[in-house]
Amino acid sequence: MTPTVCILAAGKGKRMVSNLPKVLHRVAGTPLVGHVLDTAASLSSVAPIVIYGHGGDQLRAAFKNRAVVWVEQREQLGTGHAVTQALPHLPTDSLVLLLYGDVPLLSPATLVRLLGAAEPSGYSLLTTTLADPAGYGRIVRNHSGEIARIVEHKDATPEELEIREVNTGIMAVQGRYLHQWLPSLGNHNAQGEYYLTDCVALAVAEGIRVAGVLTDDVLEVTGVNDRAQLAEIERAYQRRQAEALMAQGVTLYDPARIDIRGQLDCGQDVIIDINAVFEGHVRLGDRVTIGPNCVIAESTLGSGVEVLANSVIDSAIIGPGARIGPFARVRPETELGANVHIGNFVEIKKSRIAEGSKVNHLAYIGDSEIGRNVNVGAGTITCNYDGAFKHKTIIEDDVFIGSDTQLVAPVTVGRGATIGAGTTVTENVEAERLVISRVRQKTIAGWQRPRKPRK
Numbered sequence: 001m002t003p004t005v006c007i008l009a010a011g012k013g014k015r016m017v018s019n020l021p022k023v024l025h026r027v028a029g030t031p032l033v034g035h036v037l038d039t040a041a042s043l044s045s046v047a048p049i050v051i052y053g054h055g056g057d058q059l060r061a062a063f064k065n066r067a068v069v070w071v072e073q074r075e076q077l078g079t080g081h082a083v084t085q086a087l088p089h090l091p092t093d094s095l096v097l098l099l100y101g102d103v104p105l106l107s108p109a110t111l112v113r114l115l116g117a118a119e120p121s122g123y124s125l126l127t128t129t130l131a132d133p134a135g136y137g138r139i140v141r142n143h144s145g146e147i148a149r150i151v152e153h154k155d156a157t158p159e160e161l162e163i164r165e166v167n168t169g170i171m172a173v174q175g176r177y178l179h180q181w182l183p184s185l186g187n188h189n190a191q192g193e194y195y196l197t198d199c200v201a202l203a204v205a206e207g208i209r210v211a212g213v214l215t216d217d218v219l220e221v222t223g224v225n226d227r228a229q230l231a232e233i234e235r236a237y238q239r240r241q242a243e244a245l246m247a248q249g250v251t252l253y254d255p256a257r258i259d260i261r262g263q264l265d266c267g268q269d270v271i272i273d274i275n276a277v278f279e280g281h282v283r284l285g286d287r288v289t290i291g292p293n294c295v296i297a298e299s300t301l302g303s304g305v306e307v308l309a310n311s312v313i314d315s316a317i318i319g320p321g322a323r324i325g326p327f328a329r330v331r332p333e334t335e336l337g338a339n340v341h342i343g344n345f346v347e348i349k350k351s352r353i354a355e356g357s358k359v360n361h362l363a364y365i366g367d368s369e370i371g372r373n374v375n376v377g378a379g380t381i382t383c384n385y386d387g388a389f390k391h392k393t394i395i396e397d398d399v400f401i402g403s404d405t406q407l408v409a410p411v412t413v414g415r416g417a418t419i420g421a422g423t424t425v426t427e428n429v430e431a432e433r434l435v436i437s438r439v440r441q442k443t444i445a446g447w448q449r450p451r452k453p454r455k
């Protein structure tokens with residue numbers, strides 16, 4: 001039976017020193033609670049419940065496309081109080097999986113283990129062992145090694161403080177138990193809070209076994225409380241992705257200098273130089289090489305594509321064997337054919353450039369369709385915008401565009417035509433013609449440049 005996931009996310013996050021609710025801070029480009037929602041979606045088909053305290057509008061807006069049951073906890077009176085707010089939405093006849101919104105890297109595999117362990121008795125708890133357990137709730141076990149209760153750090157005796165097995169806060173509990181126990185929780189403890197963790201002792205008192213599931217991967221149960229921890233989690237996460245890529249046969253010149261904010265799929269023998277940033281879903285074909293300092297978002301690069309240093313590619317499809325950069329910017333809705341060359345200081349926007357064409361230096365190509373084997377000279381500009389509307393430039397196969405040409409759209413240059421350097425093309429050009437619009441060169445003899453008077 002599919003569990004109901006309930007995510008605790010009402011904590012103030014004071015140590016973030018931020019206007020943004022803590023769980024909207026990002027790891028690998030995705031809000032903390034977005035990672036948790038992704039994990040929840042992989043385990044359960046039921047809409048997850050998120051208990052929030054602050055920034056409800058911001059949270060709802062950030063996840064407006066997802067089915068989430070939002071529950072407000074107006075005052076943060078403890079984890080037990082938080083889950084109590086969600087009781088009306090919790091089923092009585094299936095497991096509830098309690099997660100934290102600020103613990104982003106929990107693996108679905110661990111949670112599957114946790115859910116499995118909860119099956120027999122209806123209660124399981126995820127624990128870990130820490131060298132320094134300060135601040136955490138300690139797992140107190142009885143003589144036969146069974147979990148007896150959890151004692152919070154602030155309530156613990158010196159003896160209990162020695163325990164290194166801690167509560168991660170993640171648990172799976174039968175819904176009906178929560179309905180039964182939560183209303184009876186008290187707050188007579190060092191912090192005056194309603195502790196969710198007190199449910200453990202209540203279960204044991206009723207003879208319900210609480211199954212402990214131990215994870216030795218501390219990273220996956222690490223929460224974010226301040227920006228230093230946010231950065232730590234980010235680096236650890238990126239390191240793992242880098243290791244996974246290398247294991248799949250990708251060369252990374254420095255695994256510490258690649259950031260994947262989304263999903264990166266690589267073919268064989270891909271080589272990625274330093275400081276690469278990948279956003280959204282990026283697919284790199286076999287033998288793609290990415291130069292240093294490149295940003296590539298939501299794009300597909302065919303086999304053998306070479307991206308040279310300092311290039312930015314966003315929402316584009318790049319054909320096999322193409323060469324981009326250095327210092328190129330390829331903007332959304334661009335499609336480049338096989339072996340196209342886009343050189344330095346060239347911007348391409350919403351354009352299709354067919355096989356074998358070259359735009360090698362200092363050009364702007366926008367809203368254009370360029371055929372095969374076209375050569376676009378240095379400094380060429382498509383004047384696509386009249387201040388109100390965008391217009392199209394069409395350049396057919398085998399055209400040669402001389403340097404410093406302006407193409408005032410809408411305009412079509414026919415197959416095989418040649419445009420002389422410095423031309424402003426304002427009318428359609430017929431195939432195979434030479435077009436040139438250039439003021440004739442004058443020579444003035446005896447010309448004296450103005451001079452400053454001598455002192």
Ligand code: UD1
Binds near residue numbers: 081135167169196
């Ligand atoms: C809690 C556990 C502790 C465990 C630790 C792991 C309790 C009483 N203690 O500690 O055993 O070792 O987590 O990190 O459960 N939250 C709310 N509303 C509240 C209070 C908290 O939504 O009123 C949320 C927070 O946003 C956070 C999570 O619950 O996501 C844990 O809260 P936090 O204050 O960090 O943990 P502790 O209560 O100190």
Ligand code: CA
Binds near residue numbers: 223225
């Ligand atoms: Ca915490």
